[in-house]
Amino acid sequence: MARHEGGCQCGAVRYTVEVELDKLITCNCSRCGKLGSVLAFAPASAFELKRGQDALTEYRFNTHKIAHLFCQICGIESFGRGVGPDGAEMAAINVRCLDGVDVFALEPHQFDGKSL
DSSP: OOEEEEEOSSSSSEEEEEOOSSSOEEEOSTTHHHHTOOEEEEEGGGEEEEEOGGGEEEEOOTTSOSEEEEETTTOOOOEEEEEOTTSOEEEEEEGGGBTTOOGGGOOOEEEOGGGO
16 A cells, blocks of 8 residues: 555645555545545555644535545545445545645546435
């Protein structure tokens, strides 16, 4: 797994994560479709929040299984937390918020969340 650093726009939220960027998704659900996130998923144990816990606000919708976390200062959702289909805790990483990653060079799979 590759190690990446990332965070929100203003820098209040910073983290490190070990995640591969080969199985990315974009989603057309009511939230992701408006945000334009490109998502990668990592086990919770591969994610470390370095700073900004006190700057995070949580939003849950639909099944309330994913904690969409965004910075109260700049409003950027750089990651979320949830449980994967196998029941394991995971981090949903907004790849657009990883330092030095060119999302336009990646080829994410389009997930049809609108149909769920």
